[in-house]
Amino acid sequence: MSKKILVLGATGNVGNHLVKTLIAKGETVKAASRSGKAVNGAEGVAFDLADPSSFAHAFDGIDRAYIMLPGGSVAVKDLLLPVVEAAIARKVKIVFQSVLGVDADDSIPYRQIEILIEKSGVPYVILRPNWFSDNFHTFWKAGIGHGQIALPAVNGKSSFIDARDIADSAAAALTSSQFDGRAFNLTGPEALGYADAATILSGAIGRPVTYSAISDDAFIGILTGAGVPADYAGFLASIFHPVREGWTASVTQDVETLTGKAARSLATYASDYAAALKA
Ligand SMILES: NC(=O)c1ccc[n+]([C@@H]2O[C@H](COP(=O)([O-])OP(=O)(O)OC[C@H]3O[C@@H](n4cnc5c(N)ncnc54)[C@H](OP(=O)(O)O)[C@@H]3O)[C@@H](O)[C@H]2O)c1
Known part of the structure; x- marks a missing residue:
């Protein structure tokens, strides 16, 4: 079985820390960004959410993926649907970086992506961070x-919430199956x-x-x-x-539940x- 983790936004606020943490845990990581730069010792892969022709190479050899939308994006569904569908089609476990509070209303675009993942049949964990x-x-x-x-x-x-705690929570969700099928409100x-x-x-x-x-x-x-x-x-x-x-x-203990450490x-x-x- 393939054992690589694809990290989207790998040069960004959360992704950079996440790649570092996963490498320290001994995981093999493909660090995805449009630039395709190597990150913290992980192989870089050129990947554009807006260009599905970049997906096949990025998903090659992957069994788990950290899926997130970069800051500055307003077209939430347009950008996330293709990559989420690509992960589901390949039966890749998805750890999805969502946003605190989107579960208040099923019409919110982020919540619609969460629902698609929840119903997909692939293993998943949803992380909903508060303001960074x-x-x-x-x-x-x-x-x-x-x-x-x-x-x-x-x-x-x-x-x-500190982006390092989001990354540590994501690393726990990606490297264990004990949190699968759950959503966590990270504060x-x-x-x-x-x-x-x-x-x-x-x-x-x-x-x-x-x-x-x-x-x-x-x-x-x-x-x-x-x-x-x-x-x-x-x-x-x-x-x-x-x-x-x-x-x-609101303040939750979800970071500690996932990482074993207080936020x-x-x-x-x-x-x-x-x-x-x-x-
Ligand atoms: N900031 C907050 O307070 C807050 C709170 C809750 C939730 N959130 C959510 O968290 C997300 C942002 O997380 P973040 O700050 O870690 O992200 P970020 O740092 O803004 O993400 C930047 C990363 O994404 C890559 N990227 C940019 N455009 C891309 C594209 N079209 N295709 C593929 N990769 C692309 C960048 O590399 P390249 O430029 O080389 O592609 C870089 O690696 C947002 O969805 C936001 O809604 C934020």
Whole structure:
């Protein structure tokens, strides 16, 4: 039986850590991205979600796959359906990176992909992460540089999760069958507002950072002014509605269930990424 794991988004936030963890566990990994770069000692494979002709080579020799959609994508079903169907046709076990809360409504595109996987007959695990801590050194980094994180979150709290914990959870799901057929809501250990987060980040980088609650329109204006496409800026604004409603404040033990370790706090994230946050 083939014993290779295909990791999508292998040069990205979660994928990079996941490849490293799987290699450390002795697994053989094909690291997929459009660039096809080798990642952390894993063979790189050129793969494009939007180009099914790239799938056959990527799936060659694979028995398990980590399937995710890169950030910046709004065409959820258009991009995910072909690769999920390709994995199912090859009877590959799927560990799917979904999004916290999508199980609230079966009409949500991410939930429709989950349902397809649940009904497929292939072994699967669904991971639904909350907002990433890592957004602070990626999406919100420019604001931190100016000393102010401006978001349409009002006072809503989120149990931010470190991408390393998503990767460790994914590695556990990919290397064991004990979690098959289940979905896990991945959160950090505590719910924090963006003002709390600003205080923690400020302490880690040794510079003042404050939080300013702004309107959706102001947020979209800032993003599009920084070159973010209007449709993705609108999408990002829309996903702060659940934050304002308090739906992203729940805390679960699912990271610990999967990995045997408690999820990392935002303070740990901020300390470990202080150089990137300051740069
Ligand atoms: N950020 C959050 O707070 C959050 C919270 C919950 C869920 N999520 C979900 O998590 C996902 C993002 O995870 P992430 O941050 O780990 O991803 P990411 O870092 O944005 O993913 C980038 C990776 O995907 C590859 N990639 C980009 N376009 C591709 C394409 N067309 N075909 C194949 N590979 C492609 C990139 O390499 P190349 O450019 O070389 O192709 C890179 O390896 C999103 O679906 C988001 O909805 C995010």
